[in-house]
Amino acid sequence: MASDDIWILGIAMTKFGKHSDKDIVDLGSQAAIAALADAGVTMADIGILAAGNLMGAGAGFGQQLQKQIGQTGIPVFNVANACATGATALRTAIMAVKAGEARMGLAVGAEKLSGAGLLGGGGTSKKSGNKFEPSGRFGSVLPTDGRIGTDTMPGTFAQVGMEYGHKYGGVSFELFARISEKNHAHSVLNPMAAYQKRFTLDEIMNDMMIAYPNTRPMCSANCDGAAAAVVTSGEVLRTLSKEQQRRAIKVSASVLTSDPYQEACQVLPDVNTLTRNAAIIAYEQAGVSPSDLDLVELHDCFATAELVHYDNLMLCPEGGAVDFFMSGATWRDGSTPVNVSGGLESKGHPIAATGIANIWEVCHHLRNEAGDRQIKDAKVGLAHVIGLGSACGIHILERSGL
Protein backbone atom coordinates (compact mmCIF):
# COMPACT_ATOMS: atom_id res chain seq x y z
CA MET A 1 0.00 0.00 0.00
CA ALA A 2 1.25 3.47 -0.86
CA SER A 3 2.10 5.73 2.09
CA ASP A 4 -0.28 8.46 1.02
CA ASP A 5 -3.27 6.21 0.34
CA ILE A 6 -6.26 6.86 2.58
CA TRP A 7 -7.93 3.99 4.43
CA ILE A 8 -11.07 3.59 6.48
CA LEU A 9 -9.81 1.74 9.52
CA GLY A 10 -13.11 1.54 11.38
CA ILE A 11 -16.70 2.50 10.64
CA ALA A 12 -20.04 2.13 12.42
CA MET A 13 -23.64 3.24 12.32
CA THR A 14 -26.47 3.05 14.83
CA LYS A 15 -29.66 1.40 13.74
CA PHE A 16 -31.74 4.05 11.98
CA GLY A 17 -35.22 4.60 13.39
CA LYS A 18 -36.73 6.06 16.51
CA HIS A 19 -34.38 6.49 19.48
CA SER A 20 -36.61 8.31 21.96
CA ASP A 21 -34.33 7.44 24.90
CA LYS A 22 -31.24 9.04 23.34
CA ASP A 23 -30.28 12.61 22.46
CA ILE A 24 -28.12 13.66 19.49
CA VAL A 25 -24.89 13.48 21.50
CA ASP A 26 -25.82 9.98 22.74
CA LEU A 27 -26.31 8.82 19.16
CA GLY A 28 -23.10 10.45 17.94
CA SER A 29 -21.17 8.99 20.87
CA GLN A 30 -22.56 5.52 20.24
CA ALA A 31 -21.45 5.61 16.59
CA ALA A 32 -18.05 7.17 17.40
CA ILE A 33 -17.22 4.67 20.16
CA ALA A 34 -18.27 1.79 17.90
CA ALA A 35 -16.15 3.12 15.01
CA LEU A 36 -13.10 3.44 17.28
CA ALA A 37 -13.62 -0.13 18.54
CA ASP A 38 -14.07 -1.34 14.96
CA ALA A 39 -10.76 0.36 14.09
CA GLY A 40 -8.99 -1.10 17.15
CA VAL A 41 -7.90 2.34 18.35
CA THR A 42 -8.91 4.88 21.02
CA MET A 43 -9.45 8.63 21.12
CA ALA A 44 -5.76 8.90 22.13
CA ASP A 45 -4.85 7.88 18.56
CA ILE A 46 -7.12 10.45 16.88
CA GLY A 47 -5.55 13.71 15.68
CA ILE A 48 -8.61 15.48 14.28
CA LEU A 49 -12.36 15.32 14.80
CA ALA A 50 -14.83 16.47 12.14
CA ALA A 51 -18.44 16.41 13.27
CA GLY A 52 -21.79 17.39 11.86
CA ASN A 53 -25.35 17.80 13.07
CA LEU A 54 -27.78 19.94 11.14
CA MET A 55 -30.73 20.33 13.46
CA GLY A 56 -31.03 20.42 17.20
CA ALA A 57 -27.62 20.04 18.84
CA GLY A 58 -26.80 23.74 18.71
CA ALA A 59 -23.30 25.18 18.45
CA GLY A 60 -20.21 23.08 18.92
CA PHE A 61 -21.61 19.61 18.33
CA GLY A 62 -18.05 18.25 17.99
CA GLN A 63 -17.03 19.66 21.36
CA GLN A 64 -20.22 18.32 22.96
CA LEU A 65 -19.25 14.92 21.58
CA GLN A 66 -15.70 15.19 22.96
CA LYS A 67 -17.11 15.80 26.45
CA GLN A 68 -18.68 12.33 26.25
CA ILE A 69 -16.09 10.28 24.37
CA GLY A 70 -12.73 11.87 25.15
CA GLN A 71 -11.38 15.43 25.55
CA THR A 72 -7.87 15.17 24.16
CA GLY A 73 -7.45 18.75 22.98
CA ILE A 74 -7.33 17.89 19.27
CA PRO A 75 -8.72 20.31 16.69
CA VAL A 76 -12.46 20.00 16.04
CA PHE A 77 -14.15 21.02 12.80
CA ASN A 78 -17.90 21.47 13.10
CA VAL A 79 -19.22 21.07 9.57
CA ALA A 80 -22.57 21.64 7.87
CA ASN A 81 -23.45 20.93 4.24
CA ALA A 82 -27.17 20.06 4.28
CA CYS A 83 -27.71 16.36 3.51
CA ALA A 84 -24.02 16.03 2.55
CA THR A 85 -22.89 16.96 6.08
CA GLY A 86 -21.65 13.45 6.97
CA ALA A 87 -19.65 13.12 3.75
CA THR A 88 -18.24 16.60 4.38
CA ALA A 89 -17.08 15.55 7.86
CA LEU A 90 -15.38 12.50 6.38
CA ARG A 91 -13.82 14.56 3.59
CA THR A 92 -12.48 17.01 6.21
CA ALA A 93 -10.85 14.20 8.22
CA ILE A 94 -9.41 12.71 5.03
CA MET A 95 -7.91 16.06 3.96
CA ALA A 96 -6.21 16.43 7.37
CA VAL A 97 -4.69 12.95 7.13
CA LYS A 98 -3.74 13.47 3.49
CA ALA A 99 -2.06 16.77 4.38
CA GLY A 100 0.00 15.00 7.03
CA GLU A 101 -1.53 17.10 9.83
CA ALA A 102 -3.01 14.06 11.59
CA ARG A 103 -2.15 10.34 11.67
CA MET A 104 -5.77 9.39 12.20
CA GLY A 105 -9.05 11.29 11.90
CA LEU A 106 -12.55 10.67 13.23
CA ALA A 107 -15.66 11.81 11.35
CA VAL A 108 -19.11 11.75 12.97
CA GLY A 109 -22.61 12.66 11.79
CA ALA A 110 -25.73 12.44 13.97
CA GLU A 111 -29.34 13.57 13.63
CA LYS A 112 -32.70 13.26 15.37
CA LEU A 113 -35.58 13.73 12.94
CA SER A 114 -38.30 11.32 14.04
CA GLY A 115 -41.62 13.06 13.57
CA ALA A 116 -40.04 16.10 11.89
CA GLY A 117 -42.67 16.15 9.15
CA LEU A 118 -42.25 18.07 5.94
CA LEU A 119 -38.81 19.57 5.30
CA GLY A 120 -38.41 22.79 3.36
CA GLY A 121 -41.34 24.99 2.54
CA GLY A 122 -42.96 27.78 4.47
CA GLY A 123 -40.56 30.28 2.97
CA THR A 124 -40.27 33.80 4.28
CA SER A 125 -42.79 34.50 6.97
CA LYS A 126 -44.58 37.81 6.90
CA LYS A 127 -43.72 40.24 9.64
CA SER A 128 -46.54 41.33 11.92
CA GLY A 129 -48.82 44.05 10.62
CA ASN A 130 -51.04 43.99 7.57
CA LYS A 131 -49.22 46.23 5.12
CA PHE A 132 -47.56 45.08 1.92
CA GLU A 133 -43.87 45.89 2.05
CA PRO A 134 -41.34 44.40 -0.35
CA SER A 135 -38.70 42.36 1.47
CA GLY A 136 -35.93 39.92 0.75
CA ARG A 137 -33.96 39.35 -2.43
CA PHE A 138 -37.11 39.05 -4.54
CA GLY A 139 -38.78 42.10 -3.05
CA SER A 140 -41.83 40.00 -2.18
CA VAL A 141 -44.83 41.40 -0.33
CA LEU A 142 -46.21 37.95 0.55
CA PRO A 143 -44.57 34.53 1.04
CA THR A 144 -43.65 32.92 -2.28
CA ASP A 145 -43.79 29.21 -1.30
CA GLY A 146 -46.99 27.82 -2.82
CA ARG A 147 -47.68 31.00 -4.81
CA ILE A 148 -44.61 30.94 -7.03
CA GLY A 149 -43.70 27.28 -7.20
CA THR A 150 -42.78 25.16 -4.22
CA ASP A 151 -40.00 25.18 -1.63
CA THR A 152 -40.80 21.71 -0.25
CA MET A 153 -38.23 18.97 -0.68
CA PRO A 154 -40.68 16.39 -2.13
CA GLY A 155 -41.87 18.98 -4.67
CA THR A 156 -38.37 20.16 -5.57
CA PHE A 157 -37.11 16.64 -6.22
CA ALA A 158 -40.32 15.70 -8.03
CA GLN A 159 -39.49 18.46 -10.49
CA VAL A 160 -35.91 17.18 -10.78
CA GLY A 161 -37.25 13.80 -11.96
CA MET A 162 -39.93 15.29 -14.21
CA GLU A 163 -37.36 17.59 -15.84
CA TYR A 164 -35.37 14.48 -16.80
CA GLY A 165 -38.57 13.14 -18.37
CA HIS A 166 -39.04 16.33 -20.38
CA LYS A 167 -35.46 16.10 -21.64
CA TYR A 168 -35.31 12.41 -22.50
CA GLY A 169 -38.87 11.03 -22.29
CA GLY A 170 -40.01 7.74 -20.82
CA VAL A 171 -40.85 8.77 -17.26
CA SER A 172 -44.19 8.10 -15.61
CA PHE A 173 -45.71 7.91 -12.15
CA GLU A 174 -45.45 4.12 -12.39
CA LEU A 175 -41.77 4.19 -13.35
CA PHE A 176 -40.85 6.27 -10.30
CA ALA A 177 -43.01 4.04 -8.09
CA ARG A 178 -41.13 0.99 -9.40
CA ILE A 179 -37.83 2.52 -8.22
CA SER A 180 -39.34 2.84 -4.76
CA GLU A 181 -40.63 -0.74 -4.99
CA LYS A 182 -37.04 -1.93 -5.54
CA ASN A 183 -35.59 -0.04 -2.58
CA HIS A 184 -38.31 -1.16 -0.19
CA ALA A 185 -37.79 -4.75 -1.39
CA HIS A 186 -34.07 -4.42 -0.65
CA SER A 187 -34.71 -3.07 2.85
CA VAL A 188 -36.22 -6.36 4.01
CA LEU A 189 -32.67 -7.76 4.25
CA ASN A 190 -31.26 -4.81 6.23
CA PRO A 191 -31.77 -4.97 10.02
CA MET A 192 -30.27 -1.45 10.38
CA ALA A 193 -33.05 0.10 8.28
CA ALA A 194 -35.78 2.20 9.90
CA TYR A 195 -38.42 0.39 7.82
CA GLN A 196 -38.16 -3.18 6.55
CA LYS A 197 -41.45 -3.50 4.75
CA ARG A 198 -41.90 -4.67 1.20
CA PHE A 199 -44.60 -2.76 -0.71
CA THR A 200 -46.41 -3.82 -3.85
CA LEU A 201 -46.43 -1.38 -6.75
CA ASP A 202 -50.15 -0.77 -6.16
CA GLU A 203 -49.58 -0.02 -2.50
CA ILE A 204 -46.92 2.56 -3.38
CA MET A 205 -49.03 4.23 -6.07
CA ASN A 206 -52.17 4.29 -3.92
CA ASP A 207 -50.48 5.63 -0.79
CA MET A 208 -50.82 9.27 0.25
CA MET A 209 -49.69 11.66 -2.49
CA ILE A 210 -47.10 14.15 -1.20
CA ALA A 211 -45.94 15.87 -4.37
CA TYR A 212 -46.83 14.16 -7.65
CA PRO A 213 -45.29 11.84 -8.68
CA ASN A 214 -43.89 11.16 -5.18
CA THR A 215 -46.22 9.36 -2.79
CA ARG A 216 -45.26 8.86 0.86
CA PRO A 217 -43.25 5.61 0.43
CA MET A 218 -41.31 7.32 -2.38
CA CYS A 219 -39.97 9.95 0.07
CA SER A 220 -37.00 9.51 2.39
CA ALA A 221 -37.98 8.57 5.91
CA ASN A 222 -37.28 11.11 8.67
CA CYS A 223 -35.63 9.20 11.52
CA ASP A 224 -32.88 9.25 14.15
CA GLY A 225 -29.41 7.86 13.68
CA ALA A 226 -25.67 8.40 13.63
CA ALA A 227 -22.62 7.10 11.81
CA ALA A 228 -18.88 7.52 12.31
CA ALA A 229 -15.61 6.54 10.63
CA VAL A 230 -11.92 6.43 11.51
CA VAL A 231 -9.50 7.18 8.67
CA THR A 232 -5.74 6.86 8.43
CA SER A 233 -2.91 6.78 5.90
CA GLY A 234 -1.20 3.83 4.22
CA GLU A 235 1.96 4.77 6.10
CA VAL A 236 0.23 4.33 9.46
CA LEU A 237 -1.78 1.27 8.39
CA ARG A 238 1.47 -0.56 7.59
CA THR A 239 2.42 -0.35 11.27
CA LEU A 240 -0.88 -1.87 12.45
CA SER A 241 -1.92 -5.52 12.85
CA LYS A 242 -2.58 -7.90 9.97
CA GLU A 243 -6.24 -8.06 11.02
CA GLN A 244 -6.57 -4.25 10.92
CA GLN A 245 -4.93 -4.24 7.48
CA ARG A 246 -7.23 -6.99 6.20
CA ARG A 247 -10.42 -5.22 7.28
CA ALA A 248 -9.30 -1.73 6.25
CA ILE A 249 -11.10 -0.30 3.21
CA LYS A 250 -9.19 1.78 0.70
CA VAL A 251 -10.65 5.19 -0.11
CA SER A 252 -9.75 5.25 -3.81
CA ALA A 253 -11.53 8.54 -4.36
CA SER A 254 -12.90 11.22 -2.06
CA VAL A 255 -14.54 14.16 -3.82
CA LEU A 256 -16.70 17.08 -2.75
CA THR A 257 -18.22 19.52 -5.25
CA SER A 258 -20.70 22.40 -5.23
CA ASP A 259 -23.13 23.39 -7.97
CA PRO A 260 -21.49 25.39 -10.76
CA TYR A 261 -23.58 28.04 -12.52
CA GLN A 262 -26.02 26.67 -15.08
CA GLU A 263 -28.97 28.39 -16.73
CA ALA A 264 -32.03 27.69 -14.50
CA CYS A 265 -29.97 26.61 -11.48
CA GLN A 266 -31.37 29.46 -9.37
CA VAL A 267 -34.91 28.61 -10.45
CA LEU A 268 -34.76 24.85 -9.79
CA PRO A 269 -31.71 23.54 -7.89
CA ASP A 270 -29.39 21.69 -10.27
CA VAL A 271 -28.41 18.40 -8.59
CA ASN A 272 -27.10 17.00 -11.86
CA THR A 273 -24.03 18.97 -12.90
CA LEU A 274 -22.25 18.80 -9.54
CA THR A 275 -22.90 15.06 -9.29
CA ARG A 276 -21.57 14.44 -12.80
CA ASN A 277 -18.54 16.64 -12.06
CA ALA A 278 -17.82 14.78 -8.82
CA ALA A 279 -18.24 11.41 -10.57
CA ILE A 280 -15.81 12.32 -13.36
CA ILE A 281 -13.17 13.36 -10.80
CA ALA A 282 -13.83 10.30 -8.64
CA TYR A 283 -13.52 7.74 -11.45
CA GLU A 284 -10.32 9.46 -12.58
CA GLN A 285 -8.86 9.51 -9.05
CA ALA A 286 -9.71 5.87 -8.43
CA GLY A 287 -8.80 4.59 -11.88
CA VAL A 288 -12.17 2.85 -11.85
CA SER A 289 -14.95 2.92 -14.44
CA PRO A 290 -18.68 2.68 -13.70
CA SER A 291 -18.76 -0.89 -15.03
CA ASP A 292 -16.25 -1.93 -12.33
CA LEU A 293 -18.67 -1.06 -9.52
CA ASP A 294 -20.07 -4.03 -7.60
CA LEU A 295 -22.55 -1.85 -5.73
CA VAL A 296 -23.66 1.78 -5.46
CA GLU A 297 -25.36 3.60 -2.61
CA LEU A 298 -26.79 6.79 -4.09
CA HIS A 299 -28.88 9.63 -2.70
CA ASP A 300 -32.48 8.50 -3.26
CA CYS A 301 -33.96 11.21 -1.04
CA PHE A 302 -36.98 10.72 -3.34
CA ALA A 303 -37.70 8.07 -5.95
CA THR A 304 -37.56 10.82 -8.60
CA ALA A 305 -33.97 11.62 -7.56
CA GLU A 306 -32.65 8.07 -7.91
CA LEU A 307 -33.45 8.02 -11.63
CA VAL A 308 -31.40 11.10 -12.53
CA HIS A 309 -28.39 9.93 -10.56
CA TYR A 310 -28.10 6.71 -12.64
CA ASP A 311 -27.29 9.10 -15.44
CA ASN A 312 -25.25 11.60 -13.41
CA LEU A 313 -23.03 8.82 -12.04
CA MET A 314 -22.67 7.49 -15.60
CA LEU A 315 -24.01 4.07 -14.66
CA CYS A 316 -25.89 4.24 -17.99
CA PRO A 317 -25.44 6.11 -21.28
CA GLU A 318 -26.59 9.76 -21.21
CA GLY A 319 -30.38 9.88 -21.40
CA GLY A 320 -30.63 6.14 -20.78
CA ALA A 321 -31.66 6.01 -17.12
CA VAL A 322 -35.19 4.76 -17.78
CA ASP A 323 -34.06 1.84 -19.96
CA PHE A 324 -31.25 1.10 -17.52
CA PHE A 325 -33.67 0.83 -14.61
CA MET A 326 -36.28 -1.14 -16.57
CA SER A 327 -33.59 -3.69 -17.53
CA GLY A 328 -33.40 -4.65 -13.85
CA ALA A 329 -29.77 -3.53 -13.62
CA THR A 330 -30.17 -1.78 -10.28
CA TRP A 331 -31.91 -4.58 -8.38
CA ARG A 332 -29.59 -6.48 -6.02
CA ASP A 333 -29.24 -9.33 -8.53
CA GLY A 334 -28.65 -6.91 -11.43
CA SER A 335 -25.42 -5.77 -13.07
CA THR A 336 -25.10 -2.61 -10.90
CA PRO A 337 -26.98 -3.09 -7.61
CA VAL A 338 -28.13 0.30 -6.32
CA ASN A 339 -29.22 0.94 -2.74
CA VAL A 340 -29.15 -2.63 -1.48
CA SER A 341 -29.46 -1.07 2.00
CA GLY A 342 -33.01 -0.04 1.11
CA GLY A 343 -31.90 3.51 0.40
CA LEU A 344 -33.12 6.62 2.13
CA GLU A 345 -36.73 5.70 1.34
CA SER A 346 -36.64 2.74 3.75
CA LYS A 347 -33.31 2.74 5.60
CA GLY A 348 -34.09 6.32 6.58
CA HIS A 349 -32.43 9.71 6.27
CA PRO A 350 -31.09 11.21 9.52
CA ILE A 351 -29.54 14.04 7.53
CA ALA A 352 -26.02 14.45 8.96
CA ALA A 353 -25.54 10.69 9.41
CA THR A 354 -26.50 9.75 5.86
CA GLY A 355 -23.21 10.64 4.16
CA ILE A 356 -21.24 8.27 6.41
CA ALA A 357 -23.90 5.56 6.73
CA ASN A 358 -23.93 5.01 2.96
CA ILE A 359 -20.16 4.45 3.14
CA TRP A 360 -20.67 2.04 6.05
CA GLU A 361 -23.03 0.03 3.84
CA VAL A 362 -20.49 -0.22 1.02
CA CYS A 363 -17.65 -1.08 3.44
CA HIS A 364 -19.80 -3.76 5.02
CA HIS A 365 -20.07 -5.55 1.65
CA LEU A 366 -16.43 -5.02 0.75
CA ARG A 367 -15.47 -6.64 4.07
CA ASN A 368 -17.81 -9.53 3.30
CA GLU A 369 -19.67 -8.82 6.55
CA ALA A 370 -23.12 -7.93 5.17
CA GLY A 371 -24.83 -11.18 6.11
CA ASP A 372 -28.08 -11.94 4.27
CA ARG A 373 -27.79 -8.96 1.96
CA GLN A 374 -24.13 -9.50 1.05
CA ILE A 375 -23.35 -8.71 -2.59
CA LYS A 376 -21.18 -11.70 -3.42
CA ASP A 377 -17.49 -11.04 -3.87
CA ALA A 378 -17.88 -7.24 -3.84
CA LYS A 379 -14.54 -5.55 -4.47
CA VAL A 380 -15.39 -1.95 -5.47
CA GLY A 381 -18.27 0.30 -4.46
CA LEU A 382 -19.39 3.90 -4.72
CA ALA A 383 -21.26 6.08 -2.20
CA HIS A 384 -22.97 9.30 -3.31
CA VAL A 385 -24.76 11.99 -1.36
CA ILE A 386 -26.35 15.33 -2.24
CA GLY A 387 -27.01 18.25 0.04
CA LEU A 388 -29.42 20.69 -1.53
CA GLY A 389 -27.99 24.15 -2.00
CA SER A 390 -25.88 22.28 -3.22
CA ALA A 391 -23.04 19.95 -2.19
CA CYS A 392 -22.16 16.54 -3.59
CA GLY A 393 -19.90 13.97 -1.95
CA ILE A 394 -18.67 10.89 -3.77
CA HIS A 395 -16.41 8.20 -2.32
CA ILE A 396 -15.12 5.17 -4.22
CA LEU A 397 -14.10 2.35 -1.92
CA GLU A 398 -12.12 -0.84 -2.49
CA ARG A 399 -11.38 -3.84 -0.30
CA SER A 400 -7.77 -4.23 0.80
CA GLY A 401 -7.12 -7.56 -0.89
CA LEU A 402 -4.75 -8.51 1.94
Next chain:
Amino acid sequence: MAQQIPHVAYLELGDSPHLVANECTTCGARYFDRRNACAKCFNNDFKKAAISQDGILKSFTIVAFAAPGVPVPFVAGIIDCNGTSVRGNIVDCDPTPEKVSLGMKVRLTTFSLGTDEDGTEAIGFGFAPA
Protein backbone atom coordinates in the same frame (compact mmCIF):
# COMPACT_ATOMS: atom_id res chain seq x y z
CA MET B 1 -58.53 53.28 -8.48
CA ALA B 2 -56.87 51.48 -5.61
CA GLN B 3 -53.12 51.22 -5.72
CA GLN B 4 -51.47 47.98 -6.82
CA ILE B 5 -48.17 46.40 -5.86
CA PRO B 6 -46.54 43.37 -7.51
CA HIS B 7 -46.10 40.20 -5.43
CA VAL B 8 -42.41 40.27 -6.32
CA ALA B 9 -40.21 43.08 -7.62
CA TYR B 10 -39.51 41.20 -10.87
CA LEU B 11 -43.18 41.31 -11.92
CA GLU B 12 -43.86 44.42 -13.99
CA LEU B 13 -47.53 45.45 -13.92
CA GLY B 14 -49.30 47.73 -16.40
CA ASP B 15 -51.08 47.10 -19.69
CA SER B 16 -49.02 44.06 -20.55
CA PRO B 17 -47.75 42.45 -17.32
CA HIS B 18 -44.47 40.57 -17.71
CA LEU B 19 -41.44 39.45 -15.76
CA VAL B 20 -38.19 41.39 -15.79
CA ALA B 21 -34.79 39.85 -15.12
CA ASN B 22 -31.47 41.33 -14.11
CA GLU B 23 -29.29 40.49 -17.08
CA CYS B 24 -25.51 40.43 -16.80
CA THR B 25 -24.10 42.96 -19.28
CA THR B 26 -21.06 40.75 -19.89
CA CYS B 27 -22.34 37.18 -20.25
CA GLY B 28 -26.11 37.60 -20.51
CA ALA B 29 -26.98 35.37 -17.53
CA ARG B 30 -30.41 36.27 -16.15
CA TYR B 31 -31.50 36.45 -12.52
CA PHE B 32 -34.73 37.36 -10.77
CA ASP B 33 -33.33 38.34 -7.39
CA ARG B 34 -31.33 41.34 -6.15
CA ARG B 35 -27.74 40.74 -7.29
CA ASN B 36 -24.31 41.39 -5.85
CA ALA B 37 -22.45 40.02 -8.85
CA CYS B 38 -22.94 37.53 -11.65
CA ALA B 39 -22.69 33.89 -10.49
CA LYS B 40 -21.47 32.87 -13.91
CA CYS B 41 -18.81 35.47 -14.78
CA PHE B 42 -18.46 37.64 -11.59
CA ASN B 43 -19.26 40.88 -13.43
CA ASN B 44 -21.33 43.26 -11.32
CA ASP B 45 -23.11 45.30 -13.97
CA PHE B 46 -26.69 44.39 -14.88
CA LYS B 47 -29.44 45.71 -17.10
CA LYS B 48 -33.18 44.98 -17.11
CA ALA B 49 -34.43 42.39 -19.60
CA ALA B 50 -38.11 41.69 -20.33
CA ILE B 51 -39.00 38.00 -20.26
CA SER B 52 -41.32 36.44 -22.83
CA GLN B 53 -44.85 35.91 -21.52
CA ASP B 54 -45.10 32.66 -23.47
CA GLY B 55 -43.34 29.49 -22.55
CA ILE B 56 -43.42 25.73 -22.36
CA LEU B 57 -43.68 23.67 -19.21
CA LYS B 58 -40.43 21.77 -18.78
CA SER B 59 -41.09 20.34 -15.35
CA PHE B 60 -43.85 20.28 -12.76
CA THR B 61 -45.10 18.70 -9.59
CA ILE B 62 -48.57 18.66 -8.09
CA VAL B 63 -48.05 19.56 -4.46
CA ALA B 64 -50.56 17.80 -2.22
CA PHE B 65 -48.83 18.38 1.09
CA ALA B 66 -47.36 21.78 1.97
CA ALA B 67 -46.51 24.07 4.88
CA PRO B 68 -49.43 25.30 7.02
CA GLY B 69 -51.35 28.10 5.30
CA VAL B 70 -50.41 27.03 1.77
CA PRO B 71 -53.56 25.89 -0.09
CA VAL B 72 -53.23 22.48 -1.78
CA PRO B 73 -53.28 20.93 -4.26
CA PHE B 74 -51.46 23.26 -6.61
CA VAL B 75 -49.19 22.80 -9.60
CA ALA B 76 -45.64 24.13 -9.26
CA GLY B 77 -43.74 24.32 -12.50
CA ILE B 78 -40.60 25.37 -14.31
CA ILE B 79 -41.36 27.22 -17.52
CA ASP B 80 -38.96 27.73 -20.39
CA CYS B 81 -39.80 31.26 -21.57
CA ASN B 82 -37.92 31.45 -24.83
CA GLY B 83 -34.64 30.32 -23.27
CA THR B 84 -35.05 31.79 -19.80
CA SER B 85 -36.23 29.41 -17.07
CA VAL B 86 -38.92 30.76 -14.78
CA ARG B 87 -40.53 29.36 -11.67
CA GLY B 88 -44.29 29.65 -11.29
CA ASN B 89 -47.58 27.95 -10.58
CA ILE B 90 -49.75 26.55 -13.35
CA VAL B 91 -53.18 28.15 -12.91
CA ASP B 92 -56.61 28.11 -14.59
CA CYS B 93 -56.19 24.37 -14.97
CA ASP B 94 -57.25 21.36 -12.86
CA PRO B 95 -54.29 20.25 -10.74
CA THR B 96 -54.31 16.68 -12.06
CA PRO B 97 -51.80 14.66 -14.13
CA GLU B 98 -54.49 14.35 -16.80
CA LYS B 99 -54.65 18.12 -17.33
CA VAL B 100 -51.02 19.10 -16.85
CA SER B 101 -48.34 17.70 -19.11
CA LEU B 102 -44.66 18.16 -19.85
CA GLY B 103 -44.11 20.35 -22.90
CA MET B 104 -47.51 22.05 -22.71
CA LYS B 105 -47.70 25.67 -23.91
CA VAL B 106 -48.46 28.24 -21.22
CA ARG B 107 -48.79 32.01 -20.96
CA LEU B 108 -48.25 34.43 -18.08
CA THR B 109 -51.36 35.66 -16.34
CA THR B 110 -51.89 37.85 -13.28
CA PHE B 111 -54.46 37.89 -10.49
CA SER B 112 -55.21 39.54 -7.17
CA LEU B 113 -53.64 38.19 -3.98
CA GLY B 114 -55.72 40.44 -1.71
CA THR B 115 -55.41 43.92 -0.22
CA ASP B 116 -53.63 45.28 2.82
CA GLU B 117 -54.97 47.69 5.48
CA ASP B 118 -54.28 50.69 3.22
CA GLY B 119 -56.30 49.15 0.41
CA THR B 120 -53.22 48.35 -1.67
CA GLU B 121 -53.82 45.30 -3.81
CA ALA B 122 -51.05 42.72 -4.30
CA ILE B 123 -50.92 41.26 -7.81
CA GLY B 124 -49.46 37.80 -8.31
CA PHE B 125 -48.59 35.86 -11.44
CA GLY B 126 -48.91 32.34 -12.74
CA PHE B 127 -48.97 30.53 -16.05
CA ALA B 128 -52.17 29.35 -17.71
CA PRO B 129 -52.52 26.81 -20.54
CA ALA B 130 -52.17 28.74 -23.82
